[in-house]
Amino acid sequence: MKDSFWYPIVFMLIMVVIFASILSVMYRFSQDKILRQERDSYQIAVLSTLASAISDYTGESTESIMAAYPESYERFVRSRDYPELDRESYQAEVDEEILAYCFEIRGKGLWGSMQALVSTTVDLRTILDFNIVNQHETPGLGARIEEDWFLSQFRDRLFVVNPDAEEDISQSYEFIAETQTPENERQLRRVTGATITSDSVIKMLRDEFNHIYKYFRNNEL
C-alpha cells in the first residue's frame, strides 16, 4: 500500500492537516496573550523613553515612574496622530503642559530593519532618550546596540541645529573604537565588530530626526 501512487500524497496531506490544526489551535488560544504582551512591552518602552523628562518636571524618580506602569502611562503619556508623518507619536504631558515628544523611528541595519523610540525636547533639537525596540542584528555583535553604554551616548545630545544651515550638527558626529575614550563631545563609541550596525544607528537618527523636524517646521506645529 505504501508504494501506491496516492498513499504518499494522502499521508502527507493528513500530516499537514494534523500539524497545521495543532499550531492553529495553539496560536488561537495564545493570540490575545501575545498581543497583550507586545502592547505592554511597547508602552513600557515609550514610558521609559519619556521617563527622564517626566522625572525632571515632577521630581519623581524614573524608577518609581516605571514601577507605576500602567497608571503612570495613563497619567503622563498621550498618543498623537500627525497626518503624513506616518509614525507612532507620543508626548509626555503634565497639567496640559507638553514636556517632551516621543517618536517611533525606523532604519535599515545590517540584516534587516531597525525600529527605535526617541524622545526629544519640545523644540525638537535635542535627544532626551533613545531606545531600540526591534532589531535583527547579529547576536553578540550588532545586537549590542541595545546595551545601555551605547544608547546613553545619545542622551541629552543636540542633534539638529537647523537642517538648512551650512553646519548640520548631526553630520559632525564620528565613531571611535569601543575601547577608546571620547576626546570631544562629537565622538561616539561604536560597537566592536559591528561597524555597519553602529553607522546605521546614527544614519537612522540623522535621517528620521531631520525628517520630523522639517515636518513640524513646515506645518508650523
Place this chain on the structure above:
Amino acid sequence: MTKKEIFVNAAFRENSVWRQILGICSALAVTNLMLNSLILGLGVIFTLTLANFTISLIRNWTPRSVRMMIQTLIIASYVIIVDIFLKANLPEISKQLGPYVGLIITNCILMGRAEAFASQNKPFDSMIDGIGAGLGYTLVLLVISFVRELFGFGSIFGLRILGDWWISWSIMVMAPSAFFLLALLIWAINTYYYKAKA
C-alpha cells in the same frame, strides 16, 4: 544497544559536532555569548527530543518518498510551538531566542538524527538519542562560548569575571575565532580520544 549506550553514543562517541561535523553554522554564529548558546542549546534539545519521538512513532506508516518532507514538517511545527509558548509566557526569553528559531529549524543535526536514528528505531530509544545528541551539541556550544565570552568580553553568562584591567580580544567576539576554536576542539578530541583509543 542499551539505553545508556544510546545516550553516550549520541552525546559523546558519535557527537554530532566533533564527530559528524553537523550543526556547524549555528555553532559558529551564536557562540560569542554563553547565554545565547545555552538558550539555543535548550531549544535544540527540546525540539530534537520531541521530533525524534514523533518521527519514530509514525515511522512504520511513513512512505520513503516523502519522509524528509514529513520530518521537516514535524521539526518546524515543534519549533513554532516553542516559539508561541515563549512569546505568550516568557516574552523576555522569546526576544532573546527570536533570531535562533530559524536556526533550529535548519539545524542539520535534527534532520541527521531523524534520518540516521529515529526513522529506524523505537520511539523511546529515539527520545534518548535526541536528548543525548542535543546535550552533546549544547556542550560544544558552551565550551566554545566560554572561551569566546571570557576573552572577548571578560565575562561569563554576562557576569564580569576579569577586572577593568582586562583588554578584551576583539577577535574573540568576531566569527573567525569560532572557526579557530572549533577546529582546535575537534583536533584535540581526535588526537587525545579517538586516536589514543585506536
